Amino acid sequence: MTSPSVDTTVVRIARSARKAALTLQSSPVGSINNALAIMANLLVSEKAAIHAANRKDLAAAATKNLSSAMVDRLTISDKTIASMVRGLLEVAALSSPVGQEYERRVRPNGLEIYKLRVPIGVVGIIYESRPNVTVDAAAICLKSGNAVILRGGSEALHSNLALVKLFRSALIKAGLPADAIGAIPTTDRAAIERLLKLSDYIDLIIPRGGENLIRMVTETSVIPVIKHYKGVCHVYVSAKADMGKAIPIAVNAKVQRPGVCNAMETLLLDIALPLKSRMKIVNALLENGVMLIGDPETRKLSPAVRRATVEDWKAEYLGLRLAVRTVKGVAGAIDHINEFGSHHTDTIVTESAPEAERFLREVDSSSVMVNASTRFSDGGEYGLGCEIGISTDKLHARGPMGVDDLTTYKWIVKGNGQVRQ
Amino acid sequence: MTSPSVDTTVVRIARSARKAALTLQSSPVGSINNALAIMANLLVSEKAAIHAANRKDLAAAATKNLSSAMVDRLTISDKTIASMVRGLLEVAALSSPVGQEYERRVRPNGLEIYKLRVPIGVVGIIYESRPNVTVDAAAICLKSGNAVILRGGSEALHSNLALVKLFRSALIKAGLPADAIGAIPTTDRAAIERLLKLSDYIDLIIPRGGENLIRMVTETSVIPVIKHYKGVCHVYVSAKADMGKAIPIAVNAKVQRPGVCNAMETLLLDIALPLKSRMKIVNALLENGVMLIGDPETRKLSPAVRRATVEDWKAEYLGLRLAVRTVKGVAGAIDHINEFGSHHTDTIVTESAPEAERFLREVDSSSVMVNASTRFSDGGEYGLGCEIGISTDKLHARGPMGVDDLTTYKWIVKGNGQVRQ
16 A cells, blocks of 8 residues: 555656656657757766765665675766766667658548657656666657656665756756656655556556566556566577587677576577587586586586476576577477577577578567577667667567657548548 | 366466467468458358357347347347458458568678567457457457457357357368467356466457456456557547538537447537537537537537536547537647547647647547548558557557557577677
8 A cells, every 4th residue: 555645756756747748749859869968968067966876875785785796786986977978879869760650541532541650658667776777768768759757776766866856957958848757756665556557647667677576567567568577598509500600609698798688598409419519519618617407418418517407497597507408409499499488589500591490480589590699689789779678578569679669659640521421 | 266167278278379379470371361261151151050159149138138239239140240251351351461571780790680570479359249359350360370369248158159169160171270269168257367367378468348348457467458448539620620521520420320439529619719610510419419518618509508527528428428618729629638538539620730730749649630530540441451459558559450460570680600799
């Protein structure tokens, strides 16, 4: 149950955001770009205020025994600020799809009908820890003409509120409504629950964080949610693979940045791949410090491979640990991925075009690759210019989501007095 | 709480549909079209079985005091069968977007990246009464390569199961998996609740029916839902309107078929419209048997106009009853519609291009029209060839939804051994 004051605050923020969204949808993209540039300047000129707010969060963190990795993510250094500034200017330089007219048709009765690309309206972002998400996410939402409501992690509350305060003043300086960016000024979890019921004011919820947060949001929300629960990404090495590609791809997919959602979590080896090739790939991973957990076939390749259970096929380790399974050809790989994967990103390594085509067609994931590392599954790498999140849902947007994915359309119908018979 | 047997049945149907969907996504569109044509033939050759099943439902209805309108909707006449046959053949003749490749780009590292249009997977349709929806909805889902799970109204259970049985045999005859069409064979409401939690097997839920059903589905589902709660459609008549268009449009939007979601529910009259014009439009509606409920300004136009409350601005009457309000120009109309409307379909009648442009831009609805009746908001009228439903949500699809809207995309990435730096 929500306390009356939290309730009032959340409803007020959501209602103001809806009002701001209606103004924003008619605002020129020039004003929006201007607000982003002003915010970039404010981040530099007002950095003392940001550091002061961040120190409050860091002091609170020190009393809570957070891991050094979490403290690191929480810290706003001058380098963090420089990266936020760069992000803002990159987003400002992107083109906006808003206003595009498409799928035009003239009906036999003379009606002219087309779709007009428009902002979604109000986007709620619920995320954990990293304060730079506050600036990045708000910038992408604004760029596509949306108002945004931010609810960051409780550890970063002071930092987030300081950043939002600056961004709101940038909006005012650019002649736009400050309420186009709202932040929930409380760590009270009831505020999230309340927010997720306000479908009259909020059009889309994007949760970013651990699986528990995302499940809670999905189960509570009556507003559409775009999300990915986790990234259980696969690399399948076919007997027809070029091992000169397979080994670097497998090592890169696991080792280059193991803590992220597009890192490989399960390696699938074709039973028809020569024993020597399978040993080479397993040893390359072991040499890179990866702990391997495998099926009986894989355990024959090295005594270092531990025994896997069915839980390992579903696991997102997010570290230097990897499940390895031997499968019967591309059909076996596809069955394994469609049964145990998370529909995120999966790669086949093969020199056979028919095998690659089958894998691309039958693997039911948001990104399916041939002869490339799963680590490429990313808005920047796909050329979207930025990324608001990754979707493993099938509705609206799938895979990395950029500015265009935060827009929708309305049907425009122009007549001359037509009535229906 | 679900009983074990209902639970087992629903999970079995959903799991079989998922499996069928994986087969279907690789099946040629020729086989799908063939299944639709076979089903059209079976509807005619097996019509005795359909009528027999329908008689069971009608007999049960007779004991329940259903309204004659509901009995009418429930009845499968030879005319109903002919209309289903026509629908099947029309859907078979549509082109399929599945397999289209678009947004292709080659990145500086040589990766070739594009989007491939694919079926969504498994679609659940939850609907009330009309058995013809069973055939129409299944046909549209199949055409776009999706498996479908149908849960129709309990009054139509026997009719629906008979139609699904035929459709499954048509699938087998076309060499496709019968489980691509599943029906929940029970009227137990717990079955719906169970279905709405099966996000591992079902990708999209489309509820069609009354507002209560749709709210229940939205609140219970952890699967994405596309829906419209209701259609509170507006016609705004500007002082710059041609009354020779305004009167026929207002009468058509209300009277031509008052029980449907794209019929007008509120008429907005510009205060600057001459009194005589306003009286003309009000009298035309009264002469067509429409009961009017209005604000004080409107009540001056005729003693027949009853007093409106704020509830009337939100009401979906679905009958020959209409709310009428006087507003200050296009700005007043836009404010009213964005506050009280249901984001379905709204029309301005005006000869002023700038006024029309402002209305089209600022009204936040799925269809926005100039000088045309709201009754045109329909998949067939928009040239989609068919309609699986209307969305007032902003995600994925907005307004009338056709075959294309039951597809999504996956990202295809083709490399030559690239790894991420």
